[in-house]
Amino acid sequence: MTTRTALLRAFAAAFAEKGLEAPEREARALLRAGLGLSDLDLVTRGEQEVAPVDAARLRALAERRAEGEPLARLTGRREFWSLAFTLAPETLVPRPETETLVEAALALFPDRRARLRLLDLGTGSGALLAALLSEFPAAFGIGVDLSPGAARQARENLAALGFATRSSVMVGHWAQALAGGFDLVVSNPPYIPSTDIAALEREVREHDPLLALDGGPQGLDAYRALASALPGLLVTGGSAVLELGIGQERDVAALLAAAGLRVEGPARCDLAGIARALVARKP
Numbered sequence: 445m446t447t448r449t450a451l452l453r454a455f456a457a458a459f460a461e462k463g464l465e466a467p468e469r470e471a472r473a474l475l476r477a478g479l480g481l482s483d484l485d486l487v488t489r490g491e492q493e494v495a496p497v498d499a500a501r502l503r504a505l506a507e508r509r510a511e512g513e514p515l516a517r518l519t520g521r522r523e524f525w526s527l528a529f530t531l532a533p534e535t536l537v538p539r540p541e542t543e544t545l546v547e548a549a550l551a552l553f554p555d556r557r558a559r560l561r562l563l564d565l566g567t568g569s570g571a572l573l574a575a576l577l578s579e580f581p582a583a584f585g586i587g588v589d590l591s592p593g594a595a596r597q598a599r600e601n602l603a604a605l606g607f608a609t610r611s612s613v614m615v616g617h618w619a620q621a622l623a624g625g626f627d628l629v630v631s632n633p634p635y636i637p638s639t640d641i642a643a644l645e646r647e648v649r650e651h652d653p654l655l656a657l658d659g660g661p662q663g664l665d666a667y668r669a670l671a672s673a674l675p676g677l678l679v680t681g682g683s684a685v686l687e688l689g690i691g692q693e694r695d696v697a698a699l700l701a702a703a704g705l706r707v708e709g710p711a712r713c714d715l716a717g718i719a720r721a722l723v724a725r726k727p
């Protein structure tokens with residue numbers, strides 16, 4: 445028999461050896477997720493024994509983590525906006541910086557009881573749509589994804605979170621199958637320039653789906669499609685909130701303005717100070 449603390453130390457040492465950035469924190473997170481524990485459990489009951497079958501399972505997970513597989517992929521779970529999401533191989537792991545879009549949306553619509561019609565283009569796990577539905581209890585939202593696997597997972601996540609009757613998820617190429625009438629359109633599209641994909645961190649490059657990352661030669665392909673669709677999707681006075689890749693604000697703002705939208709710049713920054721959520725309104 446081994447203890448929680450002994451496993452924690454062994455995993456932290458193995459992660460450090462493999463060059464993981466925060467080995468102790470990673471080891472803690474793996475034990476928490478693998479045994480369903482809180483941080484307090486780990487601190488105050490570290491000497492508790494771990495059953496051999498659980499220890500073997502955790503060691504196998506730790507080996508995969510040491511080889512660069514992200515924890516969210518190992519557990520198949522990730523939190524976003526304090527909501528729990530199940531991941532599929534076809535879904536991006538939702539990122540904390542994407543929460544900046546939710547903050548921007550909340551600033552745009554101060555009345556939480558508004559009966560908003562929401563659209564999330566490239567919904568992935570359904571993270572953005574679910575976060576918005578959790579904040580606007582009278583809203584109805586549609587999610588679209590080109591990947592059938594992602595759309596299926598988003599549908600399941602929305603249902604598990606209690607939003608089945610206020611949401612619908614469809615497979616499609618952006619908004620091609622949709623008509624207008626939306627108060628708010630959000631999107632975190634693929635925006636990495638194709639030539640930069642090979643240089644991404646291994647954890648992203650090998651474990652997030654290419655369809656969720658590759659934004660074409662300059663990273664702007666999806667924004668072009670979105671800019672041309674948005675005027676037809678939004679009600680007059682309706683808004684779009686788009687996630688930006690690093691350094692894309694000017695180019696994306698120009699595409700939106702050229703499509704006849706009023707860009708309400710500057711973009712809202714994420715916690716790292718990167719311009720992340722760009723708002724545009726249909727005049």
Ligand SMILES: C[S@@+](CC[C@H](N)C(=O)[O-])C[C@H]1O[C@@H](n2cnc3c(N)ncnc32)[C@H](O)[C@@H]1O
Nearest residue numbers: 538566567568589590617618632633634655656
């Ligand atoms: C960066 S991920 C964002 C996922 C999720 N919204 C999030 O923020 O975690 C982009 C998503 O767009 C989807 N996608 C890529 N091309 C698409 C297209 N032409 N039409 C619809 N969705 C597309 C991908 O499958 C992926 O789920």
